[in-house]
Amino acid sequence: MSDKPAVYAEGITRIFGDVKALDGMDLVVQRGQVVGLLGPNGAGKTTMVRILSTLLKPTGGHAEVAGFDVVKQANQVRRMIGLTGQYAAVDEYLTGRENLRMFGDLFHLTPKYVKARSEELLTSFDLDDAADRSVRTYSGGMRRRLDLAASLIARPEILFLDEPTTGLDPRSRLGMWQVINDLVADGTTVLLTTQYLEEADQLAQDIVVIDHGHVIAHGTAEQLKDQIGGDRIEVTVHDAATAERAARAMESVISGHPLIEGNKISAPVSGGSMVLVGAIRALDLEQIEITDIMLRRPTLDDVFMSLTGHLAEDETQRPEPTRRRGVRRR
Amino acid sequence: MSAITVGRPVALRRPIYGWALHDGFVVARRNLIQTLRVPELLFFSLVQPVIFVLLFAYVFGGAIPIPGDGASSADAANAYRQYLMPGIFGQTVAFAAAASTVGLAEDMSRGIIDRFRALPMSPSAVLLGRTFADAVRQILVLAVLSITGLLVGWRINNGLFSALLAYALLLFFAYTVAWVGAWIGLSVPNPETANTAGLAWLFPLTFLSNAFVPISSMPDWLQPIAAYNPISTLVLSTRELFGNPTGIQPHYWSLDHAALYTLISCAVLIGIFAPLAVRKYRNATSR
Ligand SMILES: Nc1ncnc2c1ncn2[C@@H]1O[C@H](COP(=O)(O)OP(=O)(O)O)[C@@H](O)[C@H]1O
Ligand SMILES: [Mg+2]
Numbered sequence: 001m002s003d004k005p006a007v008y009a010e011g012i013t014r015i016f017g018d019v020k021a022l023d024g025m026d027l028v029v030q031r032g033q034v035v036g037l038l039g040p041n042g043a044g045k046t047t048m049v050r051i052l053s054t055l056l057k058p059t060g061g062h063a064e065v066a067g068f069d070v071v072k073q074a075n076q077v078r079r080m081i082g083l084t085g086q087y088a089a090v091d092e093y094l095t096g097r098e099n100l101r102m103f104g105d106l107f108h109l110t111p112k113y114v115k116a117r118s119e120e121l122l123t124s125f126d127l128d129d130a131a132d133r134s135v136r137t138y139s140g141g142m143r144r145r146l147d148l149a150a151s152l153i154a155r156p157e158i159l160f161l162d163e164p165t166t167g168l169d170p171r172s173r174l175g176m177w178q179v180i181n182d183l184v185a186d187g188t189t190v191l192l193t194t195q196y197l198e199e200a201d202q203l204a205q206d207i208v209v210i211d212h213g214h215v216i217a218h219g220t221a222e223q224l225k226d227q228i229g230g231d232r233i234e235v236t237v238h239d240a241a242t243a244e245r246a247a248r249a250m251e252s253v254i255s256g257h258p259l260i261e262g263n264k265i266s267a268p269v270s271g272g273s274m275v276l277v278g279a280i281r282a283l284d285l286e287q288i289e290i291t292d293i294m295l296r297r298p299t300l301d302d303v304f305m306s307l308t309g310h311l312a313e314d315e316t317q318r319p320e321p322t323r324r325r326g327v328r329r330r
Numbered sequence: 331m332s333a334i335t336v337g338r339p340v341a342l343r344r345p346i347y348g349w350a351l352h353d354g355f356v357v358a359r360r361n362l363i364q365t366l367r368v369p370e371l372l373f374f375s376l377v378q379p380v381i382f383v384l385l386f387a388y389v390f391g392g393a394i395p396i397p398g399d400g401a402s403s404a405d406a407a408n409a410y411r412q413y414l415m416p417g418i419f420g421q422t423v424a425f426a427a428a429a430s431t432v433g434l435a436e437d438m439s440r441g442i443i444d445r446f447r448a449l450p451m452s453p454s455a456v457l458l459g460r461t462f463a464d465a466v467r468q469i470l471v472l473a474v475l476s477i478t479g480l481l482v483g484w485r486i487n488n489g490l491f492s493a494l495l496a497y498a499l500l501l502f503f504a505y506t507v508a509w510v511g512a513w514i515g516l517s518v519p520n521p522e523t524a525n526t527a528g529l530a531w532l533f534p535l536t537f538l539s540n541a542f543v544p545i546s547s548m549p550d551w552l553q554p555i556a557a558y559n560p561i562s563t564l565v566l567s568t569r570e571l572f573g574n575p576t577g578i579q580p581h582y583w584s585l586d587h588a589a590l591y592t593l594i595s596c597a598v599l600i601g602i603f604a605p606l607a608v609r610k611y612r613n614a615t616s617r
Contacts, residue, residue, distance in 0.1 A: 053448045078450040089441035091360060093367040098360075105356045106451040108349065134367060150445065 004067035006031045006158045006189040007052060012061035013213075014047050021047040023213035025061070029191050031157075034184050036204030037193040044213040045193035046086055049162045052191070053083045066158060082151030086162045088143040089150070090135055096122060096146050097131045100153055107154040114153070121149040125179065141172030148179065159183065161192040165199060177202055197221075231272070233279055235265045236292035249286040253278045269295070350452040357446075357459025358466070361433070365467060375429070376471060379422045380478045386414050386542070387482040408483060412574045415475075415484040416496075417541035420565035422475060423468055423504040424536055427511030430464045431528030434515030438614060454608045461508035468504040472497060487573030496571035499592060503564050506596040513607040516614060541565050544577040545585070557582035560595035567592055 007029035014022040022044045029035045037045050050056040052065055054074040063069070068076040083089075090099045097118055104114030122131045125145040130138060135146065144164065151159065164180065165173040180203055184190055194200050200207045201221040209217040209224065217224060233254065237246050240262050247258045247265050253275055258267035269275045276295055283290055365372055390410075437443055437456065446456055476484075486493045511528060518524045538552070539561040545553055556562050557580065567589040569576045584591040 050444075055444055055447055075450050078448055081448070083445070083448045085441060085444050087441040089443075089445035091364070091442055092440075093364040094360060098363065102356055102360050103445065103449065106353055106446070106449050106455070108352075108450070 004064065005029060006033070007035075007063075007065055007191060009048075009052065009063040010061055012048065012051060012063055013059045014044075014051060014056065015059045021213055022051070022058070022061075025210065025214050027191075027208060027215070029158075029189060031189050032187055033206060034190045034192070034204045036200035036207045037191065037210060038195070038197065038200045038207050039193070039210040040195060043210045045210065046162055047213075048210075049083070049085075049160050049191070049193060053081055053160050054078055055083075079154075080157050082154070082156035082159045084144075084148050084151045084159070084161050084164060086166065088147040090143065090146050092136050093134055095132050095134055096127050096138070096149075099135065099146060099150060103150045104153045109154060117153055117155075121152060125149045126175075139172075141168055141175065144168060144172070144176060145179070148176075152183075156188070158189045158191070161190060163193055163195065166195070231269050231275075232296045233265075233267055233269045233275060234292075234294050234296055235279065235283070235290060237263050237265070238289060238291065239263050242288055245286060246283055246288050249282045249288060250279050253282055263291075350454050350458060353452045353455030354458030354462060357455050358463040359459075361459055361463035362466060365463070372467075372470075375467075376474050379418060379471060379475050382418050382421075383415070383475065383478045383482060386418065387411050409575050411479075411483050412485065413569070413577065414542070415479040416565050416568035416572060416574055418479075419472065419475060419500055419568055420503070420539070420561050421536045421541050422471060423500050423564075424507055424561055425529075425532050426464055426468050426471070426504045427507035427514075428525075428528035428532060429467070430460055430508040430511030431515040431518070432521065432524045433464070434460055434512050435518050435521040435524035438516065439521050453612050454604075457509075457512050457604070457607050457611055460512055461505055464508040464511075465501055465505040468501055472500060484574075488571060489573075492571040492573070496568045499564065499567060499571070499589065502596055503560070503592065506599050509600055509603040509607060513603045513610065516607055516610040535559065536561055539565060540577075546578055546580050553580055554582065558584050560592055560599075563588040563592045563595070 005028050007027060009025060009027040012022050012025040012027075013020065025044065025048055027035075027037075027048070037048065039045050047056065051058050052063060052070060054070050054077050057071055063071075065077045066080040068080070070077050091102070094102065100118040100121060101114055104117065105111075109117070122128050125148070127142060127146060127149070130142060135143065138146065148161075148164070161180065165176050168176060177199075180190065180192070184203070190204075192203060194203075205220060207218065207221055207224055208215055233250075235246060235250070237243050240260075243260050243263050243265050247260055247267070250258070250265070250267065253269065254267035255270045256268035258265050271278075273295060276293065279293065280290065434457075437460070443456070452458075514527050514531075515524055518527045538556050539559045540556060541561060545556045545562065548556055563584050566576060566579070566585060568574075570588065579585045
């Protein structure tokens with residue numbers, strides 16, 4: 001079993017009524033690997049995680065977790081995995097400690113083991129003080145931590161985290177990142193989903209970008225950034241005619257096709273802040289007056305625009321594709 | 331040592347009496363803790379049947395004659411109280427099904443059901459736990475009802491052993507209808523609907539029985555329906571076991587073998603609704 005990948009999925013489809021949530025999704029996660037499933041709202045991330053964690057049956061395709069078929073060997077899969085869903089899945093009326101005990105008992109662990117493990121988890125998730133309070137009194141961050149603790153009660157080899165930081169305040173988000181990084185350092189295989197490139201970059205070595213239920217790109221954060229051209233330079237000049245000239249002037253500085261919208265030019269660059277200096281020099285040489293110039297980190301929007309190619313076809317509709325998808329931005 | 335280290339758990343239990351029962355008890359424990367954490371809910375579930383006893387004992391008491399019993403009107407009122415209490419017992423345990431409906435519909439609407447379903451636990455545990463906890467809660471309800479009954483003049487006339495049999499039968503019936511309630515709870519689209527759907531079938535069922543009025547006083551066409559209603563036979567057996575007046579019974583097989591018919595009905599109902607509910611639970615995605 002140890003030679004099989006932690007997750008192997010091939011051509012997974014899932015149809016809800018007339019919505020095709022997953023459309024030929026392929027995914028491989030090796031043991032010990034951390035993979036980030038990156039995609040906008042509605043891309044199919046939750047559906048994929050639910051299929052892999054045996055909560056949903058795929059309409060088509062084949063998936064194995066730890067070498068077990070998620071449909072035919074669901075119970076073996078359940079023994080190997082921990083799942084923290086998009087919404088906290090703990091009992092509101094029970095205390096934190098009672099919740100952990102219940103899940104440990106349902107995992108058929110010995111009472112002694114459950115007790116020791118619960119204490120361990122409560123301490124490392126900073127829930128000691130709240131352990132005997134009903135979960136109803138917990139903050140959002142505490143619930144998420146308890147939820148994650150509950151998925152770890154049986155020391156799963158493979159952990160699924162569905163949008164582990166969505167809805168958390170920045171401090172709780174950092175705390176959650178820390179916890180996940182600790183888990184990863186300890187060798188847990190993790191498949192996590194996120195809507196944020198920054199988060200995928202922080203947590204995962206490998207990123208799989210999905211849209212409309214299938215993979216549109218995958219690679220390390222670096223590779224993906226290279227693919228979309230890394231940072232972007234944005235220059236504003238006086239008028240549209242000047243913009244055309246400015247774009248030509250910057251040709252040696254930029255590393256991809258420039259977009260011109262009225263008096264604004266936007267183009268991918270590689271090479272960090274030194275390109276700003278280069279661009280200013282090049283424009284100065286042509287005696288072009290710069291109204292505004294900035295270097296911008298690529299956002300998820302950029303990833304999607306450059307990967308789905310909406311932009312190349314219809315430049316004037318630039319912000320539209322992402323707005324229609326309803327990408328939430330921080 | 332990092333607390334969040336991974337690897338296989340060191341200690342797995344061995345099944346003692348089957349995982350379904352073990353897991354069912356774990357879930358039942360959770361449901362009973364929930365009951366204790368919301369005392370208001372428990373309080374009101376007790377108040378309702380108590381009000382029923384007082385209402386029937388003092389407001390309607392004596393207005394409904396029991397054929398064959400009581401000569402004077404004071405006797406009639408007392409006889410009706412004796413007659414009434416088992417009826418309220420039966421009605422109360424039947425209405426417990428609504429709690430199963432609402433409780434399960436609420437569980438299904440919450441994220442926790444996803445965790446249950448992603449655990450290697452028995453798929454029937456959530457339902458076993460729910461029905462078991464709901465029946466256990468009825469022990470407390472029956473105790474409070476009995477004390478209220480004793481205070482308004484109801485008496486156990488047939489000895490302790492028969493009385494215990496009566497309570498056992500009532501609890502078995504509570505457990506049975508909990509399965510029906512659970513199945514309805516899994517069939518409704520949301521917890522709001524559960525409240526209505528959970529009660530809708532119980533009103534006609536309890537009022538088409540001998541809980542409050544003798545079957546012999548019903549129109550002829552209604553009598554067989556009431557006679558074969560398991561609530562009637564439950565209430566009749568309870569009356570017999572407590573040594574309370576039963577009134578004159580029309581002759582139907584179910585009424586002549588009330589306890590047996592009740593047990594058979596319970597077994598058949600569980601045999602139908604438990605597999606239906608388990609199948610529904612397995613197929614349900616959390617809503
Ligand atoms: N139970 C369901 N019934 C109907 N449609 C669903 C259901 N679950 C998901 N969908 C649809 O499937 C698509 C993918 O959803 P989801 O996997 O939740 O996306 P994500 O988690 O990436 O935001 C969406 O269009 C969503 O509306
Ligand atoms: Mg989602």
